[in-house]
Amino acid sequence: MSVLTQSLWVLLLGSLLGLELIGKVPPTLHTPLMSGANAISGITVLASLTLIQQAGDNTALLVIGALSLGFALYNVIGGFLVTDRMLAMFRRKGDSR
Protein backbone atom coordinates (compact mmCIF):
# COMPACT_ATOMS: atom_id res chain seq x y z
CA MET A 1 0.00 0.00 0.00
CA SER A 2 1.41 3.38 -0.95
CA VAL A 3 1.80 6.05 1.68
CA LEU A 4 -0.97 8.07 0.03
CA THR A 5 -3.46 5.20 0.07
CA GLN A 6 -2.55 4.48 3.65
CA SER A 7 -2.99 8.13 4.62
CA LEU A 8 -6.37 8.25 2.89
CA TRP A 9 -7.48 5.18 4.83
CA VAL A 10 -6.33 6.86 8.02
CA LEU A 11 -8.31 9.96 7.04
CA LEU A 12 -11.43 7.94 6.29
CA LEU A 13 -11.33 5.82 9.44
CA GLY A 14 -10.48 8.82 11.60
CA SER A 15 -13.47 10.71 10.21
CA LEU A 16 -15.81 7.76 10.75
CA LEU A 17 -14.55 7.40 14.31
CA GLY A 18 -15.13 11.09 14.91
CA LEU A 19 -18.70 10.83 13.62
CA GLU A 20 -19.42 7.98 16.01
CA LEU A 21 -17.64 9.31 19.09
CA ILE A 22 -20.25 11.83 20.10
CA GLY A 23 -23.87 10.98 19.50
CA LYS A 24 -25.87 12.30 22.39
CA VAL A 25 -24.41 15.27 24.20
CA PRO A 26 -26.31 16.88 27.08
CA PRO A 27 -26.67 20.61 26.33
CA THR A 28 -24.75 21.31 29.54
CA LEU A 29 -21.65 20.01 27.87
CA HIS A 30 -21.90 21.69 24.47
CA THR A 31 -19.62 24.55 25.42
CA PRO A 32 -16.98 22.47 27.26
CA LEU A 33 -17.01 19.85 24.51
CA MET A 34 -16.51 22.49 21.85
CA SER A 35 -13.70 23.99 23.87
CA GLY A 36 -12.06 20.59 24.46
CA ALA A 37 -12.33 19.56 20.82
CA ASN A 38 -10.88 22.92 19.92
CA ALA A 39 -7.86 22.25 22.14
CA ILE A 40 -7.36 18.90 20.44
CA SER A 41 -7.41 20.55 17.01
CA GLY A 42 -4.28 22.34 18.17
CA ILE A 43 -2.59 18.98 17.49
CA THR A 44 -1.17 20.86 14.54
CA VAL A 45 1.76 21.49 16.95
CA LEU A 46 3.09 18.26 15.47
CA ALA A 47 3.26 19.89 12.05
CA SER A 48 4.98 22.95 13.52
CA LEU A 49 7.60 20.81 15.24
CA THR A 50 8.25 18.84 12.06
CA LEU A 51 8.59 22.08 10.12
CA ILE A 52 11.17 23.43 12.58
CA GLN A 53 13.15 20.20 12.37
CA GLN A 54 13.09 20.27 8.55
CA ALA A 55 14.10 23.92 8.42
CA GLY A 56 17.79 23.14 8.86
CA ASP A 57 19.57 26.49 8.85
CA ASN A 58 16.87 28.39 6.99
CA THR A 59 16.17 31.15 9.49
CA ALA A 60 13.00 32.39 7.81
CA LEU A 61 11.53 28.90 7.97
CA LEU A 62 12.63 28.54 11.60
CA VAL A 63 10.82 31.78 12.42
CA ILE A 64 7.65 30.65 10.63
CA GLY A 65 7.86 27.29 12.40
CA ALA A 66 8.32 28.86 15.82
CA LEU A 67 5.45 31.28 15.15
CA SER A 68 3.12 28.49 14.14
CA LEU A 69 4.25 26.45 17.16
CA GLY A 70 3.41 29.42 19.36
CA PHE A 71 -0.07 29.83 17.85
CA ALA A 72 -0.77 26.10 18.04
CA LEU A 73 0.41 25.79 21.64
CA TYR A 74 -1.64 28.85 22.59
CA ASN A 75 -4.64 26.93 21.26
CA VAL A 76 -3.67 23.70 23.04
CA ILE A 77 -2.63 24.98 26.47
CA GLY A 78 -5.28 27.69 26.65
CA GLY A 79 -7.94 25.30 25.33
CA PHE A 80 -7.30 22.48 27.78
CA LEU A 81 -6.96 24.80 30.78
CA VAL A 82 -10.10 26.75 30.02
CA THR A 83 -12.04 23.51 29.47
CA ASP A 84 -10.76 22.22 32.79
CA ARG A 85 -11.84 25.46 34.46
CA MET A 86 -15.35 25.05 33.09
CA LEU A 87 -15.61 21.38 34.01
CA ALA A 88 -14.17 21.87 37.48
CA MET A 89 -17.32 23.79 38.31
CA PHE A 90 -19.44 20.72 37.61
CA ARG A 91 -17.62 18.66 40.21
CA ARG A 92 -20.41 18.30 42.72
CA LYS A 93 -22.92 17.52 40.06
CA GLY A 94 -20.80 14.64 38.82
CA ASP A 95 -21.49 12.95 42.16
CA SER A 96 -25.20 13.48 41.93
CA ARG A 97 -25.66 11.86 38.55
Next chain:
Amino acid sequence: MTFSMDAFAAAIDLAAVLLLALGIKGLSKVSSARGANGLAALAMGLAVVGLLIQIRPDPIAWLWIAAGSAAGGLAGLVTARRVPMTAMPETVALFNGCGGMASLLVAMGVAIFDTGDADIVALVSIAVSVFVGAITFSGSIVAMAKLQGWLDTPGWTQSRLRHGVNISLAVLCLVSALLLPGDPSGLPLWLLMGGSTLLGIGVTLPIGGADMPVVISLLNSYSGVAAAAAGFVVGSQLLIVAGAMVGAAGLILTQVMCTAMNRSLVSVLFGGALGASAGAVGGGGSEAGYTRITSCSAEECAMALEQAERVVFVPGYGLAVAQAQHSLRELAKLLESHGVQVSYAIHPVAGRMPGHMNVLLAEADVPYEQLLEMDLVNPEFPRTDVVIVLGANDVVNPQAKNDPTSPLYGLPVLEVDQARQVFVVKRSLGSGYAGINNALFEMPQTAMVFGDAKAVLNGLLSELRSMGVGKVKVAA
Protein backbone atom coordinates in the same frame (compact mmCIF):
# COMPACT_ATOMS: atom_id res chain seq x y z
CA MET B 1 17.63 6.13 14.57
CA THR B 2 17.38 2.58 15.78
CA PHE B 3 14.49 0.31 15.02
CA SER B 4 13.51 -0.01 18.67
CA MET B 5 13.22 3.75 19.01
CA ASP B 6 10.96 3.85 15.98
CA ALA B 7 8.81 1.07 17.37
CA PHE B 8 8.66 2.88 20.69
CA ALA B 9 7.55 6.10 18.98
CA ALA B 10 4.93 4.20 16.99
CA ALA B 11 3.57 2.67 20.20
CA ILE B 12 3.35 6.13 21.75
CA ASP B 13 1.47 7.38 18.67
CA LEU B 14 -1.05 4.56 18.95
CA ALA B 15 -1.55 5.24 22.64
CA ALA B 16 -2.06 8.91 21.85
CA VAL B 17 -4.77 8.18 19.24
CA LEU B 18 -6.55 5.83 21.63
CA LEU B 19 -6.48 8.38 24.47
CA LEU B 20 -7.67 11.16 22.15
CA ALA B 21 -10.66 9.07 21.07
CA LEU B 22 -11.47 8.17 24.69
CA GLY B 23 -11.06 11.84 25.59
CA ILE B 24 -13.54 13.09 22.99
CA LYS B 25 -15.99 10.37 23.94
CA GLY B 26 -15.68 11.07 27.66
CA LEU B 27 -16.20 14.79 27.13
CA SER B 28 -19.79 14.10 26.13
CA LYS B 29 -20.76 12.74 29.58
CA VAL B 30 -21.04 14.92 32.66
CA SER B 31 -19.49 12.42 35.05
CA SER B 32 -16.42 11.70 32.95
CA ALA B 33 -15.90 15.04 31.23
CA ARG B 34 -13.18 16.48 33.42
CA GLY B 35 -11.11 13.32 33.43
CA ALA B 36 -11.59 13.00 29.69
CA ASN B 37 -10.23 16.48 29.17
CA GLY B 38 -7.15 15.44 31.16
CA LEU B 39 -6.83 12.29 29.04
CA ALA B 40 -6.92 14.32 25.85
CA ALA B 41 -4.27 16.67 27.23
CA LEU B 42 -2.13 13.66 28.19
CA ALA B 43 -2.60 12.25 24.68
CA MET B 44 -1.39 15.53 23.23
CA GLY B 45 1.68 15.45 25.46
CA LEU B 46 2.39 11.85 24.42
CA ALA B 47 2.03 12.71 20.75
CA VAL B 48 4.56 15.54 21.12
CA VAL B 49 7.03 13.32 22.99
CA GLY B 50 6.60 10.56 20.42
CA LEU B 51 7.30 13.00 17.60
CA LEU B 52 10.35 14.50 19.33
CA ILE B 53 11.74 10.95 19.74
CA GLN B 54 11.21 10.36 16.02
CA ILE B 55 12.62 13.59 14.64
CA ARG B 56 15.34 14.18 17.27
CA PRO B 57 15.71 17.94 16.78
CA ASP B 58 19.20 19.40 16.58
CA PRO B 59 20.29 22.12 19.05
CA ILE B 60 19.25 24.98 16.77
CA ALA B 61 15.81 23.45 16.29
CA TRP B 62 15.51 22.98 20.06
CA LEU B 63 16.19 26.68 20.54
CA TRP B 64 13.35 27.68 18.22
CA ILE B 65 11.06 25.04 19.68
CA ALA B 66 11.74 26.41 23.15
CA ALA B 67 11.08 29.98 22.02
CA GLY B 68 7.79 29.13 20.30
CA SER B 69 6.61 26.92 23.15
CA ALA B 70 7.42 29.46 25.83
CA ALA B 71 5.58 32.26 24.05
CA GLY B 72 2.50 30.25 23.09
CA GLY B 73 2.31 28.25 26.30
CA LEU B 74 2.65 31.27 28.57
CA ALA B 75 0.09 33.28 26.61
CA GLY B 76 -2.31 30.32 26.74
CA LEU B 77 -1.81 29.97 30.48
CA VAL B 78 -2.47 33.64 31.14
CA THR B 79 -5.53 33.79 28.87
CA ALA B 80 -7.05 30.65 30.38
CA ARG B 81 -6.60 31.99 33.92
CA ARG B 82 -7.76 35.53 33.32
CA VAL B 83 -10.72 35.22 31.01
CA PRO B 84 -14.13 35.54 32.73
CA MET B 85 -16.62 32.70 32.35
CA THR B 86 -19.03 35.01 30.56
CA ALA B 87 -16.50 35.47 27.76
CA MET B 88 -16.09 31.75 27.05
CA PRO B 89 -17.56 31.71 23.53
CA GLU B 90 -15.25 34.42 22.22
CA THR B 91 -12.29 32.80 23.97
CA VAL B 92 -12.94 29.51 22.19
CA ALA B 93 -13.19 31.47 18.94
CA LEU B 94 -9.84 33.14 19.60
CA PHE B 95 -8.09 29.85 20.41
CA ASN B 96 -9.65 28.28 17.36
CA GLY B 97 -8.46 31.11 15.13
CA CYS B 98 -4.92 30.60 16.41
CA GLY B 99 -5.11 26.88 15.60
CA GLY B 100 -6.12 27.78 12.05
CA MET B 101 -3.29 30.31 11.87
CA ALA B 102 -0.80 27.60 12.90
CA SER B 103 -1.90 25.28 10.08
CA LEU B 104 -1.81 28.19 7.64
CA LEU B 105 1.75 29.11 8.66
CA VAL B 106 3.00 25.54 8.33
CA ALA B 107 1.55 25.23 4.83
CA MET B 108 2.88 28.64 3.80
CA GLY B 109 6.32 27.81 5.18
CA VAL B 110 6.49 24.53 3.30
CA ALA B 111 5.15 26.12 0.13
CA ILE B 112 7.65 28.97 0.10
CA PHE B 113 10.80 27.21 1.19
CA ASP B 114 10.45 23.49 1.10
CA THR B 115 8.78 22.23 -2.08
CA GLY B 116 11.92 20.85 -3.69
CA ASP B 117 10.85 17.22 -3.39
CA ALA B 118 7.12 17.78 -2.92
CA ASP B 119 4.81 15.50 -4.88
CA ILE B 120 1.35 16.38 -6.11
CA VAL B 121 -0.26 15.08 -2.90
CA ALA B 122 1.82 17.44 -0.78
CA LEU B 123 1.04 20.34 -3.13
CA VAL B 124 -2.70 19.70 -3.05
CA SER B 125 -2.50 19.36 0.73
CA ILE B 126 -0.73 22.70 0.91
CA ALA B 127 -3.55 24.33 -1.05
CA VAL B 128 -6.21 22.75 1.20
CA SER B 129 -4.30 23.66 4.33
CA VAL B 130 -3.84 27.30 3.30
CA PHE B 131 -7.51 27.58 2.28
CA VAL B 132 -9.03 26.00 5.40
CA GLY B 133 -6.44 27.50 7.76
CA ALA B 134 -7.01 31.05 6.51
CA ILE B 135 -10.80 30.74 6.59
CA THR B 136 -10.66 29.31 10.11
CA PHE B 137 -8.40 32.13 11.23
CA SER B 138 -10.25 35.10 9.76
CA GLY B 139 -13.69 33.62 10.43
CA SER B 140 -12.88 32.93 14.07
CA ILE B 141 -11.45 36.39 14.62
CA VAL B 142 -14.58 37.98 13.11
CA ALA B 143 -16.75 35.72 15.29
CA MET B 144 -14.79 36.76 18.37
CA ALA B 145 -15.03 40.44 17.49
CA LYS B 146 -18.79 40.16 16.98
CA LEU B 147 -19.30 38.35 20.29
CA GLN B 148 -17.17 40.95 22.07
CA GLY B 149 -19.33 43.65 20.52
CA TRP B 150 -16.39 45.13 18.61
CA LEU B 151 -18.12 44.49 15.29
CA ASP B 152 -21.73 44.99 14.28
CA THR B 153 -23.54 43.37 11.41
CA PRO B 154 -23.14 46.05 8.75
CA GLY B 155 -26.31 46.67 6.77
CA TRP B 156 -24.66 46.10 3.41
CA THR B 157 -23.74 42.56 4.37
CA GLN B 158 -27.45 41.74 4.45
CA SER B 159 -27.95 42.57 0.78
CA ARG B 160 -27.81 39.91 -1.88
CA LEU B 161 -24.58 41.47 -3.08
CA ARG B 162 -22.67 39.53 -0.44
CA HIS B 163 -23.39 36.22 -2.15
CA GLY B 164 -21.86 37.61 -5.34
CA VAL B 165 -18.78 38.81 -3.48
CA ASN B 166 -18.36 35.51 -1.64
CA ILE B 167 -18.86 33.42 -4.77
CA SER B 168 -16.26 35.51 -6.60
CA LEU B 169 -13.84 35.00 -3.72
CA ALA B 170 -14.52 31.26 -3.72
CA VAL B 171 -13.85 31.11 -7.46
CA LEU B 172 -10.61 33.07 -6.95
CA CYS B 173 -9.56 30.55 -4.28
CA LEU B 174 -10.41 27.59 -6.48
CA VAL B 175 -8.50 28.94 -9.47
CA SER B 176 -5.42 29.82 -7.42
CA ALA B 177 -5.54 26.41 -5.71
CA LEU B 178 -5.57 24.74 -9.14
CA LEU B 179 -2.63 26.89 -10.29
CA LEU B 180 -0.63 26.40 -7.10
CA PRO B 181 1.03 23.05 -7.92
CA GLY B 182 2.60 24.65 -11.02
CA ASP B 183 4.19 27.46 -9.03
CA PRO B 184 4.06 26.59 -5.31
CA SER B 185 5.69 29.72 -3.92
CA GLY B 186 4.42 32.23 -6.47
CA LEU B 187 1.40 34.42 -7.00
CA PRO B 188 -1.26 31.63 -6.69
CA LEU B 189 -0.19 30.96 -3.10
CA TRP B 190 -0.63 34.59 -2.09
CA LEU B 191 -3.90 34.94 -4.00
CA LEU B 192 -5.16 31.80 -2.30
CA MET B 193 -4.16 33.09 1.12
CA GLY B 194 -5.69 36.51 0.55
CA GLY B 195 -8.84 35.14 -1.06
CA SER B 196 -9.43 32.60 1.72
CA THR B 197 -8.89 35.19 4.43
CA LEU B 198 -11.41 37.55 2.81
CA LEU B 199 -13.81 34.67 2.25
CA GLY B 200 -13.67 33.80 5.96
CA ILE B 201 -14.59 37.41 6.77
CA GLY B 202 -17.21 37.62 4.03
CA VAL B 203 -19.00 34.49 5.17
CA THR B 204 -18.89 35.22 8.92
CA LEU B 205 -19.65 38.95 8.95
CA PRO B 206 -23.30 38.72 7.78
CA ILE B 207 -24.18 36.12 10.44
CA GLY B 208 -26.06 37.44 13.46
CA GLY B 209 -24.90 37.13 17.06
CA ALA B 210 -27.47 34.46 17.88
CA ASP B 211 -26.01 32.07 15.35
CA MET B 212 -22.39 32.75 16.27
CA PRO B 213 -22.04 29.66 18.52
CA VAL B 214 -22.97 27.46 15.57
CA VAL B 215 -20.41 29.27 13.44
CA ILE B 216 -17.70 28.83 16.06
CA SER B 217 -18.52 25.15 16.31
CA LEU B 218 -18.31 24.83 12.54
CA LEU B 219 -15.01 26.74 12.40
CA ASN B 220 -13.79 24.43 15.15
CA SER B 221 -14.55 21.54 12.86
CA TYR B 222 -12.65 23.34 10.07
CA SER B 223 -9.57 23.68 12.25
CA GLY B 224 -9.63 19.90 12.61
CA VAL B 225 -9.73 19.63 8.82
CA ALA B 226 -6.88 22.15 8.62
CA ALA B 227 -4.85 20.01 11.04
CA ALA B 228 -5.52 16.88 8.98
CA ALA B 229 -4.44 18.74 5.83
CA ALA B 230 -1.28 19.86 7.61
CA GLY B 231 -0.79 16.17 8.44
CA PHE B 232 -0.73 15.40 4.71
CA VAL B 233 1.70 18.29 4.15
CA VAL B 234 4.28 17.09 6.67
CA GLY B 235 3.42 13.39 6.34
CA SER B 236 2.14 12.69 9.85
CA GLN B 237 -0.56 10.05 10.14
CA LEU B 238 -1.17 10.86 13.77
CA LEU B 239 -2.01 14.41 12.75
CA ILE B 240 -4.30 13.14 9.98
CA VAL B 241 -6.26 10.84 12.26
CA ALA B 242 -6.54 13.38 15.10
CA GLY B 243 -7.54 16.18 12.75
CA ALA B 244 -10.12 13.99 11.02
CA MET B 245 -11.57 12.91 14.37
CA VAL B 246 -11.94 16.47 15.62
CA GLY B 247 -13.25 17.64 12.27
CA ALA B 248 -15.97 14.98 12.19
CA ALA B 249 -16.86 15.29 15.88
CA GLY B 250 -17.07 19.07 15.47
CA LEU B 251 -19.46 18.62 12.56
CA ILE B 252 -21.74 16.43 14.71
CA LEU B 253 -21.62 18.94 17.54
CA THR B 254 -22.52 21.71 15.09
CA GLN B 255 -25.49 19.68 13.94
CA VAL B 256 -26.58 19.01 17.54
CA MET B 257 -26.40 22.74 18.27
CA CYS B 258 -28.39 23.63 15.16
CA THR B 259 -31.10 21.18 16.18
CA ALA B 260 -31.24 22.66 19.68
CA MET B 261 -31.72 26.12 18.17
CA ASN B 262 -34.18 24.97 15.54
CA ARG B 263 -31.96 26.29 12.77
CA SER B 264 -30.56 24.56 9.76
CA LEU B 265 -26.89 24.87 8.99
CA VAL B 266 -27.68 26.19 5.51
CA SER B 267 -29.86 29.01 6.83
CA VAL B 268 -27.25 29.90 9.44
CA LEU B 269 -24.52 30.15 6.83
CA PHE B 270 -26.37 31.75 3.96
CA GLY B 271 -29.53 33.21 5.46
CA GLY B 272 -27.98 36.34 6.93
CA ALA B 273 -28.82 37.63 10.38
CA LEU B 274 -32.08 36.17 11.68
CA GLY B 275 -34.90 38.68 11.46
CA ALA B 276 -32.77 41.23 9.65
CA SER B 277 -34.83 40.91 6.51
CA ALA B 278 -37.94 41.73 8.51
CA GLY B 279 -36.61 45.26 8.85
CA ALA B 280 -35.38 44.94 12.42
CA VAL B 281 -31.70 45.53 11.65
CA GLY B 282 -29.90 47.28 14.45
CA GLY B 283 -31.11 45.13 17.32
CA GLY B 284 -34.11 47.05 18.58
CA GLY B 285 -37.54 45.83 17.62
CA SER B 286 -40.41 48.24 17.49
CA GLU B 287 -41.96 48.98 20.83
CA ALA B 288 -45.02 50.22 19.00
CA GLY B 289 -45.95 46.61 18.34
CA TYR B 290 -46.94 46.12 21.97
CA THR B 291 -50.28 47.39 23.24
CA ARG B 292 -51.03 45.65 26.51
CA ILE B 293 -47.81 45.83 28.50
CA THR B 294 -47.96 45.88 32.29
CA SER B 295 -44.83 47.00 34.05
CA CYS B 296 -44.15 46.85 37.74
CA SER B 297 -41.51 47.83 40.28
CA ALA B 298 -39.05 45.60 42.08
CA GLU B 299 -41.14 46.09 45.22
CA GLU B 300 -44.27 44.52 43.70
CA CYS B 301 -42.21 41.69 42.31
CA ALA B 302 -40.62 41.13 45.73
CA MET B 303 -44.07 40.94 47.33
CA ALA B 304 -45.10 38.23 44.88
CA LEU B 305 -41.92 36.31 45.62
CA GLU B 306 -42.45 36.58 49.34
CA GLN B 307 -45.88 34.95 48.99
CA ALA B 308 -44.80 32.21 46.60
CA GLU B 309 -44.24 28.57 47.39
CA ARG B 310 -42.62 27.59 44.11
CA VAL B 311 -40.40 29.92 42.10
CA VAL B 312 -38.66 29.15 38.82
CA PHE B 313 -35.97 31.41 37.39
CA VAL B 314 -35.41 31.47 33.63
CA PRO B 315 -31.93 32.84 33.04
CA GLY B 316 -31.01 34.08 29.57
CA TYR B 317 -28.58 36.15 27.60
CA GLY B 318 -29.38 39.30 29.59
CA LEU B 319 -28.28 37.61 32.80
CA ALA B 320 -25.00 36.61 31.22
CA VAL B 321 -24.37 40.10 29.89
CA ALA B 322 -25.16 41.71 33.25
CA GLN B 323 -22.97 39.09 34.98
CA ALA B 324 -25.80 38.76 37.46
CA GLN B 325 -25.44 35.04 38.23
CA HIS B 326 -24.05 35.69 41.72
CA SER B 327 -26.87 38.08 42.60
CA LEU B 328 -29.34 35.49 41.33
CA ARG B 329 -27.79 32.81 43.53
CA GLU B 330 -28.01 35.14 46.53
CA LEU B 331 -31.68 35.87 45.86
CA ALA B 332 -32.38 32.15 45.51
CA LYS B 333 -30.64 31.44 48.82
CA LEU B 334 -32.66 34.12 50.55
CA LEU B 335 -35.91 32.70 49.18
CA GLU B 336 -34.91 29.17 50.19
CA SER B 337 -34.27 30.33 53.74
CA HIS B 338 -37.84 31.65 53.63
CA GLY B 339 -39.13 28.20 52.70
CA VAL B 340 -39.63 28.85 48.99
CA GLN B 341 -38.87 26.03 46.59
CA VAL B 342 -36.49 27.41 43.97
CA SER B 343 -35.34 25.96 40.67
CA TYR B 344 -33.85 27.19 37.41
CA ALA B 345 -35.23 26.40 33.97
CA ILE B 346 -32.43 25.95 31.48
CA HIS B 347 -33.30 26.16 27.81
CA PRO B 348 -30.86 24.17 25.67
CA VAL B 349 -29.57 27.36 24.07
CA ALA B 350 -29.81 29.67 27.08
CA GLY B 351 -26.99 32.17 27.35
CA ARG B 352 -24.67 32.81 24.52
CA MET B 353 -24.05 29.25 23.45
CA PRO B 354 -25.61 25.89 24.33
CA GLY B 355 -24.58 24.86 27.82
CA HIS B 356 -23.15 28.26 28.58
CA MET B 357 -25.79 29.04 31.21
CA ASN B 358 -24.99 25.88 33.14
CA VAL B 359 -21.36 26.95 33.28
CA LEU B 360 -22.27 30.44 34.50
CA LEU B 361 -24.62 29.15 37.19
CA ALA B 362 -22.15 26.50 38.30
CA GLU B 363 -19.63 29.30 38.72
CA ALA B 364 -22.07 31.00 41.09
CA ASP B 365 -22.37 27.77 43.12
CA VAL B 366 -25.93 27.00 42.13
CA PRO B 367 -26.58 23.37 43.14
CA TYR B 368 -26.76 21.17 40.09
CA GLU B 369 -30.02 19.56 41.24
CA GLN B 370 -31.82 22.87 40.88
CA LEU B 371 -30.97 23.26 37.19
CA LEU B 372 -33.84 21.72 35.29
CA GLU B 373 -33.62 21.05 31.59
CA MET B 374 -36.53 21.99 29.39
CA ASP B 375 -38.25 18.58 29.22
CA LEU B 376 -38.17 18.24 33.00
CA VAL B 377 -39.31 21.74 33.87
CA ASN B 378 -42.12 22.25 31.35
CA PRO B 379 -44.62 19.97 33.20
CA GLU B 380 -43.79 21.89 36.40
CA PHE B 381 -44.87 25.33 35.21
CA PRO B 382 -48.62 24.89 35.88
CA ARG B 383 -47.77 24.28 39.55
CA THR B 384 -45.40 27.24 39.73
CA ASP B 385 -46.43 30.42 41.53
CA VAL B 386 -43.87 32.83 40.18
CA VAL B 387 -41.61 32.66 37.16
CA ILE B 388 -38.88 35.27 36.79
CA VAL B 389 -37.50 35.57 33.29
CA LEU B 390 -34.06 37.20 33.39
CA GLY B 391 -33.03 38.54 30.03
CA ALA B 392 -34.43 35.66 28.01
CA ASN B 393 -36.85 36.36 25.18
CA ASP B 394 -37.31 34.07 22.20
CA VAL B 395 -36.95 30.89 24.28
CA VAL B 396 -40.06 31.79 26.32
CA ASN B 397 -42.17 33.00 23.42
CA PRO B 398 -45.46 31.05 23.37
CA GLN B 399 -45.88 31.84 19.65
CA ALA B 400 -43.27 29.19 18.94
CA LYS B 401 -45.94 26.69 20.02
CA ASN B 402 -49.16 28.44 19.01
CA ASP B 403 -48.55 30.53 15.92
CA PRO B 404 -47.61 28.67 12.74
CA THR B 405 -46.90 32.00 11.01
CA SER B 406 -44.24 32.99 13.54
CA PRO B 407 -40.64 32.64 12.40
CA LEU B 408 -40.01 30.91 15.72
CA TYR B 409 -42.71 28.30 15.11
CA GLY B 410 -41.35 24.90 16.02
CA LEU B 411 -38.59 26.12 18.31
CA PRO B 412 -38.90 24.16 21.55
CA VAL B 413 -39.65 26.75 24.23
CA LEU B 414 -40.03 26.96 27.99
CA GLU B 415 -43.75 27.10 28.65
CA VAL B 416 -43.62 29.82 31.28
CA ASP B 417 -47.01 31.12 30.17
CA GLN B 418 -48.48 28.18 32.11
CA ALA B 419 -47.32 29.62 35.43
CA ARG B 420 -49.56 31.67 37.70
CA GLN B 421 -47.48 34.81 37.58
CA VAL B 422 -44.62 35.80 35.31
CA PHE B 423 -42.15 38.66 35.77
CA VAL B 424 -39.95 39.49 32.83
CA VAL B 425 -36.78 41.37 33.74
CA LYS B 426 -35.53 43.15 30.66
CA ARG B 427 -33.74 46.34 29.82
CA SER B 428 -36.28 47.41 27.24
CA LEU B 429 -39.02 46.05 25.03
CA GLY B 430 -36.44 45.46 22.31
CA SER B 431 -36.90 42.23 20.45
CA GLY B 432 -34.81 39.12 20.82
CA TYR B 433 -32.55 37.62 18.21
CA ALA B 434 -35.52 36.62 16.13
CA GLY B 435 -36.54 40.28 15.84
CA ILE B 436 -40.18 39.65 16.64
CA ASN B 437 -42.57 40.58 19.42
CA ASN B 438 -43.11 38.21 22.30
CA ALA B 439 -46.75 37.37 23.02
CA LEU B 440 -45.77 36.45 26.58
CA PHE B 441 -45.17 40.10 27.44
CA GLU B 442 -48.80 40.97 26.75
CA MET B 443 -50.40 38.13 28.67
CA PRO B 444 -52.49 39.11 31.69
CA GLN B 445 -50.33 37.22 34.18
CA THR B 446 -47.14 38.85 32.91
CA ALA B 447 -45.54 42.00 34.28
CA MET B 448 -42.38 43.62 32.99
CA VAL B 449 -39.68 44.76 35.40
CA PHE B 450 -37.49 47.08 33.36
CA GLY B 451 -33.83 47.31 34.18
CA ASP B 452 -30.46 45.64 34.07
CA ALA B 453 -30.73 42.09 35.43
CA LYS B 454 -28.13 42.65 38.13
CA ALA B 455 -29.66 45.94 39.29
CA VAL B 456 -33.15 44.41 39.44
CA LEU B 457 -31.93 41.34 41.35
CA ASN B 458 -30.11 43.51 43.87
CA GLY B 459 -33.26 45.64 44.16
CA LEU B 460 -35.30 42.51 44.86
CA LEU B 461 -32.77 41.42 47.47
CA SER B 462 -32.98 44.67 49.38
CA GLU B 463 -36.80 44.79 49.10
CA LEU B 464 -37.09 41.25 50.45
CA ARG B 465 -34.65 41.96 53.26
CA SER B 466 -36.55 45.09 54.24
CA MET B 467 -39.70 42.94 54.41
CA GLY B 468 -37.91 40.79 56.92
CA VAL B 469 -37.39 37.78 54.70
CA GLY B 470 -34.42 35.75 55.87
CA LYS B 471 -34.03 37.81 59.04
CA VAL B 472 -34.25 34.80 61.33
CA LYS B 473 -31.36 33.21 59.51
CA VAL B 474 -29.25 36.34 59.75
CA ALA B 475 -29.90 36.72 63.48
CA ALA B 476 -29.09 33.07 64.16
